[in-house]
Amino acid sequence: MLKIFNSLGLLSQFLSKIGWGQEKSGSVAKERLRLVLIHDQAKVSPELLETLRGEIIDVISKYMEIDTQALEMGIEQRDGSVALAANIPIVRLKREKIAAAIQNQTAAQQHTTGNSSQHRKLIRKTTKKYYSGKGRPLQQTTPRV
Amino acid sequence: MNTVGKVITITSGKGGVGKTTATANLGGGLAQSGRKVLLIDADIGLRNLDLVMGLENRIVFDLVDVVEGKCRSYKQALIKDKRFETLFLIPASQSRDKESVTPDQMKELCQELRQEFDYVIIDCPAGIEHGFKNAVAGADEAIIVTTPEVSSVRDADRIVGLLESEEKTNPKLIVNKVKMDMVKRGQMMTIEDVTDILNIELLGIVPDDELIVVSANRGEPAVLNATSKAGIAYRNIVQRLQDPSLPMFTENGNGNWFGKLRHFFSRERAAL
Numbered sequence: 001m002l003k004i005f006n007s008l009g010l011l012s013q014f015l016s017k018i019g020w021g022q023e024k025s026g027s028v029a030k031e032r033l034r035l036v037l038i039h040d041q042a043k044v045s046p047e048l049l050e051t052l053r054g055e056i057i058d059v060i061s062k063y064m065e066i067d068t069q070a071l072e073m074g075i076e077q078r079d080g081s082v083a084l085a086a087n088i089p090i091v092r093l094k095r096e097k098i099a100a101a102i103q104n105q106t107a108a109q110q111h112t113t114g115n116s117s118q119h120r121k122l123i124r125k126t127t128k129k130y131y132s133g134k135g136r137p138l139q140q141t142t143p144r145v
Numbered sequence: 146m147n148t149v150g151k152v153i154t155i156t157s158g159k160g161g162v163g164k165t166t167a168t169a170n171l172g173g174g175l176a177q178s179g180r181k182v183l184l185i186d187a188d189i190g191l192r193n194l195d196l197v198m199g200l201e202n203r204i205v206f207d208l209v210d211v212v213e214g215k216c217r218s219y220k221q222a223l224i225k226d227k228r229f230e231t232l233f234l235i236p237a238s239q240s241r242d243k244e245s246v247t248p249d250q251m252k253e254l255c256q257e258l259r260q261e262f263d264y265v266i267i268d269c270p271a272g273i274e275h276g277f278k279n280a281v282a283g284a285d286e287a288i289i290v291t292t293p294e295v296s297s298v299r300d301a302d303r304i305v306g307l308l309e310s311e312e313k314t315n316p317k318l319i320v321n322k323v324k325m326d327m328v329k330r331g332q333m334m335t336i337e338d339v340t341d342i343l344n345i346e347l348l349g350i351v352p353d354d355e356l357i358v359v360s361a362n363r364g365e366p367a368v369l370n371a372t373s374k375a376g377i378a379y380r381n382i383v384q385r386l387q388d389p390s391l392p393m394f395t396e397n398g399n400g401n402w403f404g405k406l407r408h409f410f411s412r413e414r415a416a417l
Binding site for chain 1: 294295298299302303306328330331332333334335338341342
């Protein structure tokens, strides 16, 4: 059995040497060029990375205190893709700001699903008109959204 | 013609992709369609445009002589190509180097030349240093020549960036030395691959053609040859340079060039 596995390994090595079952070189060239050009263009304009760095620091500093001196940012190549990678050491979170952000988020969600307090007021307003003194509805109403 | 002429520089970054050949053939093609054309070899120290055009024995003054005032005016440096009624050449110097001319001198010269010619085509040297800056300084437009190979495309991309910083926006592209059979087998990048990566306007494509070697050997540009694939391609590019709405020359699936040949003969008769 081992002998068969060994020869299969040799066979695949041989096949890749003669280019059988591999991606065609034209598309390999295009992909390599695409990646290398991202690198080249970023190197040629270091101002881009500087601007990005400044703006990213501004945004993140709204919600957390970060160590801007130790912040690392750059373009990295991994496994056939290019990524903007950043390592941002956090000193502490700004709890008040984070709480406010969470409130804004949930308020926005409630508004779209129709459960906001404003909406509830509207329902109370319209249904008030149509209830008799004994609490029974005179007419069916559907609240306007 | 009362309108002011256009100065076009043919550049690439990478050497050997076909700038000089393109300059000679675009100039010849434009002259064939009746324009008054001046070619300038800006590759000072390594002149080649004169050789490719077969005019190497007629050099009296060169570009450096013009700029230094050794001759009274540029008109004395002009070499008239007798095969084309309205084609002229100012050759480069073979003994000086690229620092013998400054970008400002080129700008001034181009300003003067615009008044006299419909097209001034400058053959830019390879590289991104002084020679490139000289060739680009006086230009209205740039044409980038590349081949479908990794090194040329990478260098062409750098040139696109440099042209933008020199405020020569909207360069056009010629993809040269295309081997359609290799493209079909997937072993050469396609034209779409190249235009995707460089993201500039495609002016035209020129197939790989043995006749280019022969035409340089003889000093007879390919546009003079009726059957050469490259000649037909260059004539198409000349048409598209003047009218970008015209269709591009491409090889059809069977590699049949004769349909295109007939088409271009009739177009030439119409142009005359």
